[in-house]
Amino acid sequence: MSIIQEFKEFAVKGNMMDMAIGVIIGGAFGKIIDSLVKDIIMPLITVITGGGVDFTQKFFVLGDNPNNLTSLDELTKAGVNVLTYGNFITIFLNFLILAWVVFLLVKFLNRIRKPVEAAPAATPEDIELLREIRDELKKRQ
Template sequence: MSIMKEFREFAIKGNMIDLAIGVIIGGAFGKIVDSLVKDIFMPLISVITGGGVDFTQKFIVLGQNPNNLQSLAELQKAGINVLSYGNFITIFINFIILAFVVFMMVRLINKMRRKEEAAPAKPAPTPEDIQLLREIRDELKRKDA
C-alpha cells in the first residue's frame, strides 16, 4: 500500500480530524481560561491580598544590578539574570483552573453515562412464534390437569 493511500485512509477515518478539532477547541479554551485568570481572578486576588499585587511583576534579581533597574522588562532588556517567579504563579493558577474545569466536564459526562447505563432497558417484545408456543404449552398443561 502506498504512503499516500495509507495517509488518506488515516485522514478519512476521522481520527486526525477529531484530533485537529480537539486541538483547535483546546487552544481557544486555553485563551478563555487565560483571560479568566488574568482579567477576573488575578484582580480579585490582588484586592484580597491588599491591592496592587501583580504576580507577573514578581521577580528576584540573580545577578549584579549596577544601574539599579526596578522593572522586570528593564532587567530582562539589560540582560540581567532574573528569576521571574510571578509569571510561574500566574501560569500555575491558570493550570489549576483549567484542570478543575476539565475535571468538572469529565465528571458531568461520567454522570450522564451512569444514568444511561442505570436506566433499565425495555424488554424486547416476545416474537409471535414464541408467544404461540407458550400458549400451546399452557393449553396442554390445562388439558393434562
C-alpha cells in the same frame, strides 16, 4: 497500492477524523477556559485579595547591579542576571485556577449527562434450571 492511496485511507479513517475534530474543538475550548480564568475569575480574585495576585514584578538580582536599577525591565535591558520567581508563581497560580475550573466543568457535565442504566440482563434458562436443581437438592438433605 500507491503511497497516495495509502495516505487517502489513513486520512479518511474514522479515528483520524475524530482526532482532528477533537483537536479543533479542544483548541477552541482552551481559549474559552483561558478567557474564563483571565477575564472573569482573576478579576474577582483580585478584588477579593485587594489586588495582590500579580507577582510578575517579584525578583532577586543575582549579579552586580552597578547602576542600582530597581525595575525588572531596566535590569533585563541592562543584562543583569535576575531570578524572576514572581512570574513563575503567577503562571503556577493561573494553572491551579485553570485546573480547578476544568475540574468543576467536567464534574458539572458529568452530573448533567445522566448515565443510562441498562436493565439487568435476563438470566439464561440453563442457569435458572441449575439453580432450581440446586435448591431442590438442598431441600432433600
